[in-house]
Amino acid sequence: MFTFDIHLDLALNAIEWNRDYRQNVPTIRLSEQGMTDKPDRSRGVVSLPDLRRGQIGLVVATQIARFNQTDSSLPGAGWNSPQQAWAMTQAQLAWYQSMEDDGWMRQITNRQQLDEHVAMWLDASIPTEQKPIGFILSLEGADSLVNLTYLEKAYAYGLRALGPAHYSTGRYAPGTGLSGPLTPMGRDLLREMDALGMILDVTHLTDDGFDQALELYQGPIWASHHNCRSLVPHQRQLTDGQIIRLAERGAIIGGCLDAWMLKPGLTQRVPFQSHTFGVTLETLIDHYDHICQLTGSSRYCAIGSDLDGTYGLEQSPADLDTIADVQNLRGLLLKRGYSPDDVAAIFHGNGLRFLHTAWSAQ
Template sequence: MPSLIFDAHLDLAWNALQYDRDQRLDVLTLRNSESHMITDTRGKCTVSLPAMRQGGVAICCATLLARVLPDGFDQPQHPSHRSPKVAYAREDIDFADSTIAYGTAYGQLGYYRLLESLGEIQLIYTAWQLKNHIDSWQPTSPIGVIMAMEGTDPIVEPAQVKHWFDLGMRVACLAHYGQSAHAMGTGFNGPLTAVGIELVKQMDEQGVILDLVHTADLAINQALDLYSKPVCVSHANVRTLVEGDRQLSDSQIQKIAQRKGVIGIALCNFMLKAGYSQNKLTREEVSLTHVAHHIDHICQLVGNADCVGIGSDMDGGFGVDHIPKELQTISDLPKLADALHVRGFADVDINKILIGNWTRFFAENLPAD
């Protein structure tokens, strides 16, 4: 039987509520319904729950995503009217205040709860639920969902971490693109803010898993000193292969491995092959072989295949035009196994990469029951 897959990063609720994508429909139906309104931030749909079942993606981390626009920047504009000054300000993500970000994220949480009541997903809060879900999963089963906050702007104050944990959030990263209330994110460098330091301490105390994705190098170093438990990086690739602060340095990879963490490889082409972000390459020049390069680099660096998995981000706004050429939808993720076989990976290690490592990580770091 082919291995099941654990995808550590999907934006299911954000796609549903911002782009009117009914996650219960098949991808082709969604593409046809929105063929007249594709933008750079929307992209052509690649993910839905039926496609996940078809590809054996039995479980994922799905986000709560809402950002607060930093002071001193213009208000969000329609993507087609943005100036360079507000290149990371988007009307589909950015909000004026943390209370509005809170309400937006709470609405996304409500969407997940509704999908669960309809039998489409199962929200996973504990290690016991995780094991039971994976052991019993069939292609007709609900998709397992661990709720993860991408950027902690919806947490209005550090003391509210417990509130979000009680609501079901189990993972959080401190920033997204640009500056958050708690840390510098992608495109910036700098330390944690004062309130960010307190937030990390609260996450450590409450048992919220720290995801270091999108976090500036200086802030990563601080967070690793403050947070006592294993950490993860849900969707990032190798800086040695493709430059950029969105990627992980070899030193960071080694630190995450030493903390018994896992890194999810993202399937966005600009993170997979150098030069793609400068539009020097087309989709046809990026393949799952490049994904295997990043996975193999991590394995060679740390000496085993125990700290790498998938964090596809396939519904992260870039669409089918900017994922490896073998992929049309998330149902094609099993093709990665073939690329890893060609690279020389053993079956046991391929299973770790597709599902085993993330399953072990969450089994060890979610509440027991």
């Protein structure tokens, strides 16, 4: 089934992990044998060939570069000035552009491009290995925007979604692990995003930041990679009230496959707990069930896998070897009692409907 994954950190891995994503997953793993500089070396699960193999023809692909204000050991940290962080996002942009030049990817910035791309992927006469992966560019954490003129530069090269926060402190918003509202710069950022018609990603915002963002922002909103706090009690997850408010705004919520976010009791960066705790792809459906029960519909559920999001096999569901295995959710959802229409909505329909609405003026 054609699949839309609304959160993947592809360029981060290509540039900072030095992974050649044109190679398949087994080849990338083999190339990293014996390396210890990253916790997920030789354990990656994503590649462009495996995206094609898994019929994941459309993704939200990120740029990400944090500015170190406090702890440089946090995920996504590493740059000592916003200017350096901006430079890294531009290296990531250059990688996406080179993948376009080579025919591996295709940037999607408007409704017409979206419809043409989906039609191409649904055309069975075109071999899958010839189909580029469509990508919508998103910025995860806004630290790299030196000032608001940089948002306009980014929009000009195709940035269409933005999450102001990531982990810990942020120039525009505090993120996961902290509390408190948006910064004054963050409030200005939302106003400028609104004027440009961008998609606001509430992922990683604090509870205060979430409340403030929904009050301030008038445009389209999604939660690109989130699960349910009622099932896994952690600030990184969405409360029932937040889920309901997102549904009222017509948002979609991308179910995340990071194992510690799927079942209570797991700890980040402790490898292979998914086997001990019985975390599988079906565990994600528990979170979908919860969202459906709260909202009365499957129309707000999507896939936001976050695979290779600074973790690999060691922090993925136990029954997942590569991202192509996301296709197995189809049978699991049907077995759980979801209708074929519900399954299609989760795999791509809800995301496409969201974008048609968000980009209706284009």
